Amino acid sequence: MFDMDNPAGKVAVVTGGASGIGKAAARLLAGRGMRVVIADIEQEALEQAAAEIGATAIPTDVSSEQSVQALADEVQRRFGGVHFYFSNAGVASTARIEDMTTSDWQWIFDVNVFGVIHGIRAFLPLLRANEEGGHFAVTASIAGHHVTPMLGGYTVSKFAVMALAETLAAELAGTGDKIGLTILCPGPVSTQLGASQRNRPGALAAGGMVDSNLEATEEGAKLRWIDPDSVAAILLRAIKRGDLYAFTHPEMAPLVLERNRQVEAALNAPIE
Ligand SMILES: NC(=O)c1ccc[n+]([C@@H]2O[C@H](COP(=O)([O-])OP(=O)(O)OC[C@H]3O[C@@H](n4cnc5c(N)ncnc54)[C@H](O)[C@@H]3O)[C@@H](O)[C@H]2O)c1
Numbered sequence: 001m002f003d004m005d006n007p008a009g010k011v012a013v014v015t016g017g018a019s020g021i022g023k024a025a026a027r028l029l030a031g032r033g034m035r036v037v038i039a040d041i042e043q044e045a046l047e048q049a050a051a052e053i054g055a056t057a058i059p060t061d062v063s064s065e066q067s068v069q070a071l072a073d074e075v076q077r078r079f080g081g082v083h084f085y086f087s088n089a090g091v092a093s094t095a096r097i098e099d100m101t102t103s104d105w106q107w108i109f110d111v112n113v114f115g116v117i118h119g120i121r122a123f124l125p126l127l128r129a130n131e132e133g134g135h136f137a138v139t140a141s142i143a144g145h146h147v148t149p150m151l152g153g154y155t156v157s158k159f160a161v162m163a164l165a166e167t168l169a170a171e172l173a174g175t176g177d178k179i180g181l182t183i184l185c186p187g188p189v190s191t192q193l194g195a196s197q198r199n200r201p202g203a204l205a206a207g208g209m210v211d212s213n214l215e216a217t218e219e220g221a222k223l224r225w226i227d228p229d230s231v232a233a234i235l236l237r238a239i240k241r242g243d244l245y246a247f248t249h250p251e252m253a254p255l256v257l258e259r260n261r262q263v264e265a266a267l268n269a270p271i272e
Contacts, residue, residue, distance in 0.1 A: 001180040002083045002133035004239045008033030010132070011079045013071070015062050015119065016089030017055070018045035020191030021139060021184075024228035025086055027053045028236060035079060039071050040089065041199055062089045062115030063107075063201075065122075072122035082126045087119040088139040088184075091196035093209035097152040104153055104207035107200055112157035116164055124179070133178035135239060138165045142187045142249060145256040153209060169244055180242060184235050187249030188223045190215060224249065 002010065012029045016022035017038025030036045030053045038053070039060035040046040050057035058074055061067040075082050091111045095104065116138055127134025143151060144158035162183065169181045192198075194213040214220035231248055238246035 001178055001242070002130070002135045004084075004135065004236065007083075009035065010083040011035050011037070011075065011081060012084040012086065013037045013039060013075055013082055013123070014086040014088060015039045015060065015115065016139075017086075018042050018049045020193065021186065021189060021228045021231050022086070022088040023049050023053070024232040025088065025235060026055050028229070028232040029084070030054050034084070037071075037075055037079075062087075062118060063110035065114075065118045068115075068118035069122045072126060076126060081130050082123060082134065083130055083132060084135045084137070085119060085123040085127060086137045086139075087116045088137075089115055090139060090141075090193070091199060092151070092154040092193050093196055093200075094150045094212040095153065095207070095209040096150060099208035100153050101205065101207040103205040104209045107204055107207070108153045108157050108209075109160075111199075112154070113160045113164070116161055120164075120168065127179050128177050130178075133180070135180040135182070136168075137182040137184060137235060137239065139184045139186070140165065142185050142247070142252050142256075144185060146252075146259050150212075166244075180239065181244065182235065182239050182246055183244060184231070184238075184246045185248070186226075186231050187247075187252050188215070188220070188225045189228055189231050189248070190225045191228055224251065 012034045014022045014026045017026045018040035026036050026038045036055040037058055038050055038055045039058050041061045043059050046057045046059060058071050060071045127136060140161040141158040143155045144162035147155050165183045172179050172181060195211050197211045215225050226248060234248050235246050
């Protein structure tokens with residue numbers, strides 16, 4: 001496995017690196033001496049973040065297979081390989097399931113699910129080819145473990161990311177590949193996620209989803225909002241420990257466990 005205790009000089013690629021969790025992770029990794037590439041769809045924010053962090057900016061749309069493959073080709077060309085790929089770019093908006101249009105589903109799945117799939121297809125071969133080992137991290141969410149009304153589109157996509165990443169981890173285990181995998185599952189983090197519509201492609205038909213700054217709502221104010229730097233530190237610690245999951249909010253465990261309890265009770269219920 002790639003040794004995160006000695007990362008200096010190694011190459012990291014962070015998608016969604018122009019803002020929030022991705023930017024914080026990129027800053028942390030650059031601070032440890034890694035050569036960091038940040039990939040993002042928001043050109044201006046990307047260039048600003050790269051200058052601030054001392055990273056290389058490569059404009060990328062993770063929802064496009066061609067764009068992610070071009071990112072991989074460019075990283076390979078410029079750096080000769082990659083040690084760490086962080087599939088983190090994501091979007092969230094709110095709507096009741098019945099009010100979501102096909103274009104809403106398309107957008108959220110194109111970015112949150114196909115973004116990860118394209119990353120696996122383009123970067124896994126590069127991580128595998130790296131004799132020093134490689135690591136794949138993906139940002140899912142606590143929303144990949146329990147459901148919340150109005151966040152259905154996002155939640156469905158993050159359940160899919162969990163299944164994708166857990167299956168990949170199971171398939172990598174025992175192959176002899178020197179590739180580690182970590183699934184980041186944050187609770188509420190103060191970022192620009194609540195303004196995700198800024199990145200919705202103009203070509204997609206308007207939908208029923210709207211931006212919502214959950215942090216500013218009465219419900220949201222009851223939650224513990226943490227800063228992206230703390231999330232990046234939690235991720236790094238999990239990678240060093242070789243953990244599959246990195247959770248940020250232990251106090252949310254009862255939500256997940258309650259679902260599991262209900263499933264367990266239903267599984268064990270008498271059939272007749
Ligand atoms: N903020 C939270 O409370 C929270 C909680 C759990 C999980 N997450 C997840 O964390 C990840 C990062 O989000 P964040 O909270 O830092 O939000 P953010 O909006 O601050 O950052 C997301 C970044 O992704 C980029 N992006 C959006 N669409 C893209 C595309 N098609 N191609 C490339 N880049 C694109 C945005 O430009 C932005 O820079 C997401 O996967 C999100 O679902 C966030």
